[in-house]
Amino acid sequence: MNSGGLYIISGLSFEDGIINARLSLDGRHWLFSSHFPGQPILPGAMLAEIVSDLCSRCLKRQLVAESVEDARFKRPVVPLEGSYLSARISVAEDGGGILAKASFSIESGEEKSVAATISVSLRESRFPVCFLVPFYNNSKTVAKVIESIQGAGFKVVAVNDGSTDNESLDQALKANPYELVSYERNKGKGYALRQGFKRALSLGFKYAMVFDADGQHTISGAKAVIDKSLSLGEKERAKTIVVGSRNKRGADGGGKFANNFSNFWLTVQTGRKVGDTQSGMRLYPLEKICKTKFLGNRYEFETEVLVRMAWRGFRLLEVPVDVVYPEDRVTHFRKGADFTRISLMNTFLTCGALLYGYPRMFFHRIFR
Numbered sequence: 001m002n003s004g005g006l007y008i009i010s011g012l013s014f015e016d017g018i019i020n021a022r023l024s025l026d027g028r029h030w031l032f033s034s035h036f037p038g039q040p041i042l043p044g045a046m047l048a049e050i051v052s053d054l055c056s057r058c059l060k061r062q063l064v065a066e067s068v069e070d071a072r073f074k075r076p077v078v079p080l081e082g083s084y085l086s087a088r089i090s091v092a093e094d095g096g097g098i099l100a101k102a103s104f105s106i107e108s109g110e111e112k113s114v115a116a117t118i119s120v121s122l123r124e125s126r127f128p129v130c131f132l133v134p135f136y137n138n139s140k141t142v143a144k145v146i147e148s149i150q151g152a153g154f155k156v157v158a159v160n161d162g163s164t165d166n167e168s169l170d171q172a173l174k175a176n177p178y179e180l181v182s183y184e185r186n187k188g189k190g191y192a193l194r195q196g197f198k199r200a201l202s203l204g205f206k207y208a209m210v211f212d213a214d215g216q217h218t219i220s221g222a223k224a225v226i227d228k229s230l231s232l233g234e235k236e237r238a239k240t241i242v243v244g245s246r247n248k249r250g251a252d253g254g255g256k257f258a259n260n261f262s263n264f265w266l267t268v269q270t271g272r273k274v275g276d277t278q279s280g281m282r283l284y285p286l287e288k289i290c291k292t293k294f295l296g297n298r299y300e301f302e303t304e305v306l307v308r309m310a311w312r313g314f315r316l317l318e319v320p321v322d323v324v325y326p327e328d329r330v331t332h333f334r335k336g337a338d339f340t341r342i343s344l345m346n347t348f349l350t351c352g353a354l355l356y357g358y359p360r361m362f363f364h365r366i367f368r
Helices: 030-034 045-059 142-151 168-175 189-202 219-230 253-270 286-290 300-311 335-367
Strands: 007-015 018-025 063-073 083-094 097-108 111-124 129-135 156-161 179-183 207-210 240-246 282-285 315-321
Touching: 007 045, 018 045, 045 063, 045 083, 045 097, 045 111, 083 111, 129 142, 129 189, 142 156, 142 168, 142 219, 156 168, 156 189, 168 179, 179 189, 189 207, 189 286, 189 300, 207 219, 219 240, 219 282, 219 315, 240 300, 253 300, 253 335, 282 286, 286 300, 300 315, 300 335
Parallel strands: 129 156, 129 207, 156 179, 240 315
Antiparallel strands: 007 018, 018 083, 063 111, 083 097, 097 111, 207 282, 240 282
């Protein structure tokens, strides 16, 4: 069951093993229209989901509910306007897991009444992954993209890269992602990705599935990329970037040329072959990437990160994925400026490969 967009956290604190939270339920969420239609009631199972979410945020670990014990319901939880759902959760380590004992109350004005108590056993997720959605002036598509991801059961960290259209940020907020990073001045996709990586890691995610906000990517493609990563052992997965290699290419000859250009130079710089180095759909392991300093702030970052991490012993794997190009898609790739940046980055990386990259890869193969 997916809680994406179900509630907004208006207050959250964690002190001395006690979490206190205040939530506003969104009565427009699909869950209410499908569970007792015409009589919106929060399913009891969602309380366990809320407990795992709040504990994950406060403990900085992505947790999932393993079992529920001693659940007692005293009154229905309904999404009334002007009312809040408050939670008080005591958290304790329990044999390698977490035991969370929660009490939920309905607050309406000065009135407060207990709605339910529940005990939930939590464990750390075996694959703590979020979807990272950077956006810049994507007002027509960003909400649909975030909602589609959350509807598939994944959590979204969205990054507003200084949108100037006065609408994109509002649309993203309306979709209510798990986390939203925002800053005023546009700094480029590479910069936005790195800000998203850092925030995701701080929230306890170890992997980020990058998903473009323009509507070209598909959930089925993202799942194929995730499945490829899951087929690897845990240690191998932590040092592998999986790229969604696009089956369908746009009619943009300039974009194709830039992609083929980067593909060629990546092979020169690393000895690796990747058929779609400009694909935005990628699954990144976060810990080592967040510790690496990069130069590129715009599209050239997508070339730099593959090369620099390959020098550090990372595997680069590909999975074929389909893409679609909706009529309202907005692309910010500028043929002149961005191709120039990619060219300059490749010049720098080619020199770096001779002086640093190839020697490092050589010693890594010997001593790994």
